[in-house]
Amino acid sequence: MLTILGLATMSKRRPMEAVNLRKETGGEPRYRAVFDPSKPAQPAQSVRAIRDIRYWLTLPTVADLPLPSAGRSATEVVDAPAATTSGVLPPTSNTGGKCQRTGATAFETPPDYLCPVELVLDDGQVKIVTVRAQGWGDDLAHVDQLTFSVHEDTCHVIAGHRMVSDDDFIATMSWKLEQIFGFGVCSKRPKGMNFYRDTWVLGQEDVCYGNLSFGGQRNTMCIQLTAVGCMAARSGWEKRLYDFLDRDAVNPRLTRVDVAYDDFAGEYNVDLMYSDVQAGLFNCGGRNPFVEKRSDWDNPDGSGRTLYIGKRSNGKFCRGYEKGREQGCKTSEWFRVEVEFKNIDRIIPLDILLNAGAYLAGAYPAFERFRGKKAPERITTIIKEAEHALDHYLHYAALQVGRLVNYMRDVAKWSESTIVETLARPGVGFPQRLKLANISADLGNRSFVHDYAHVDYDFDEFVRPKHVEPEVELPTTKEGWKAFCRANKTTLFDLGVSGI
Secondary structure, three states, X not given: OHHHHHHHHHHHOOOOOOOOOOOOOOOOOOOOOOOOOOOOOOOOOOOOOOOOHHHHHOOOOHHHOOOOOOOOOOOOOOOOOOOOOOOOOOOOOOOOOOOOOOOOHHHXXXXXXXXXXXXXXXXXXXXXXXXXXXXXXXXXXXXXXXXXXXXOHHHHHXXXXXXXXXHHHHHHHHHHHHHHHXXXXXXXXXXXXXXXXXXXXXXXXXOEEEEEEEOXXXXXXXXXXXXXXXXXXXXXXXXXXXXXXXXXXXXXXXXXXXXXXXXXXXXXXXXXXXXXXXXXXXXXOOEOOOEEEEOOXXXXXXXXXXXEEOOOOOOEEEEEEOHHHHOOOOOOOOEEEEEEEEOOOEEOOHHHHOOHHHHHHOXXXXXXXXXXXXXXXXXXXXXXXXXXXXXXXXXXXXHHHHHHHHHHHHOOOOOHHHHHHHHOOOXXXXXXXXXXXXXXXXXXXXXXXXXXXXXXXXXXXXXXXOOOOOOOOOOOOHHHHHHHHHHHOOOHHHHOOOOO
């Protein structure tokens, strides 16, 4: 029965037919696979030569190819080696994209005074070590802002014993920071910063020198110093911080360092800086940087112009601005150049604390013009800021109470001393930018948490004190023994007492 059904099924299938997919008619010409005397003879193909490694080693590399000389375009024909028959250099890569180079400076090799670029492996990622200049620029700039992190085990090394509570960690680090900078932790903020659980204020609340954050983030402590904190710290703090991070700190890491150069005379200004950008002197790696202008450049009003080079999200960011006019003096020529280094795809060496100017000089080719110059003394910068701040406050004070003072002096016939005593506000301190704590940490708050949070510790954390039974005073009278038995729920017989 199965055989009959199988035959019936096979008989219903569609028979296979040859399908002419090419739609040929049969009259098309056919290519002959045999010798045709009517066609010219083709030259015989030569046998492919076998090339060993010695042949490939003799070929020129990309580094050996000549670069276009100054004044010639990148598309000009250059003298290629014998292996290049076309006379035009091949592209170095086929990744696409365009790179617009301005002038011949983009093709020049890095200056001789720059250290070679060094790549390191950090946490499984290849990072660039920040480049510095060799032989000059060490005293060109100063550290204007700083952020670094250390592991919490650093506090164990500082104290010489192990700690548990957060207050112990903060008190220990506050004590060490006072030794380095001249100020420690004064109070705690309501909320944490930089993705840490808790944050404390360094210095004093009204003049913040920085912040200390702790809690989470792989058990690290983050210390951030503001520009005011770097300026008010005791002289020589860079060397003391370098020794601490190099010798005592566990897993130290600089996450942000701002270096600044001040030109009080205005020899280098924002217009010259923008001219250097157009000349390609801020190009690094052959790419034009991102440039942004702030304030009114067409019609400057004295509020100060700013030029940003790069992006804040990158590991290197430069800004130049009219510092004096930003401080309130519309006629000041004070110009400041700042370079912000961050540990984004790069390593910031500890040496930047000691030679900040060398790293500023090595940041961009445009800073070659600063060769031979030095950073001004810290006290000069402080005095300059105080002068501009005083002019700023006097200007707005005259706008607010100038007419009232005229009336009090001319109409009410008040004396100058009476006017001053009437307008003065005792007990409220000085304006924010004129507070003495901005000048030096020794003139500010001197009350820190480690001064009243000292706790004595046992050197061996695993030793437990022996349990000592308290001494019990036994009664001497019959009534006393009865009360003792009732209190301890026992009897004289159980205690072995008799003869009472």
